[in-house]
Amino acid sequence: MKNVNILDEKFYKDNKIDAVIFDIDNTLVAHTEPTPPENVLEYFDFLKSIGIKYSVVSNNSIERVESFCKDLGVPYYGKALKPRKKYLKKVLAEMNTDAKTTALVGDQLFTDMCGANRMNFLSVLVTAVGEDETSFVSFKRKFEKRILEKNKHKLKEYKGDGVVE
Numbered sequence: 001m002k003n004v005n006i007l008d009e010k011f012y013k014d015n016k017i018d019a020v021i022f023d024i025d026n027t028l029v030a031h032t033e034p035t036p037p038e039n040v041l042e043y044f045d046f047l048k049s050i051g052i053k054y055s056v057v058s059n060n061s062i063e064r065v066e067s068f069c070k071d072l073g074v075p076y077y078g079k080a081l082k083p084r085k086k087y088l089k090k091v092l093a094e095m096n097t098d099a100k101t102t103a104l105v106g107d108q109l110f111t112d113m114c115g116a117n118r119m120n121f122l123s124v125l126v127t128a129v130g131e132d133e134t135s136f137v138s139f140k141r142k143f144e145k146r147i148l149e150k151n152k153h154k155l156k157e158y159k160g161d162g163v164v165e
């Protein structure tokens with residue numbers, strides 16, 4: 001999947017999703033962007049216009065997440081240690097919704113997708129935006145690629161037709 005913009009109204013309707021949790025780095029923006037760019041703000045406005053709640057949960061530093069999210073008016077957590085459930089649970093409670101109607105959108109298997117699956121969220125993997133931020137992440141991606149290839153049949157991927165396959 002290319003990026004979050006492909007998640008249209010049909011995606012939320014067809015999958016009965018009323019809330020979405022976003023990762024930040026390489027999901028919404030490249031690692032270097034301190035605040036949400038216009039296209040991300042427009043996407044958030046779109047979510048509001050169709051009544052979808054959203055929030056942000058990132059493993060990056062609290063300062064980075066604060067800078068990105070402070071003006072959004074939605075729940076957010078930094079240093080969340082995904083795939084741990086603690087902050088995913090908290091944010092779910094703050095959005096006042098259920099796991100089964102919540103999607104988590106992220107770019108990494110071991111943190112985002114694993115966390116989503118542990119919470120029974122709909123897990124939505126996006127293609128990483130921008131460059132890999134650290135050599136550790138690019139190291140992990142090599143393994144992710146292998147796992148992705150092996151588990152292609154099990155992974156849900158949204159192709160823009162409303163159905164997550």
Ligand SMILES: [Mg+2]
Pocket residue numbers: 023024025026027106107108
């Ligand atoms: Mg990320």
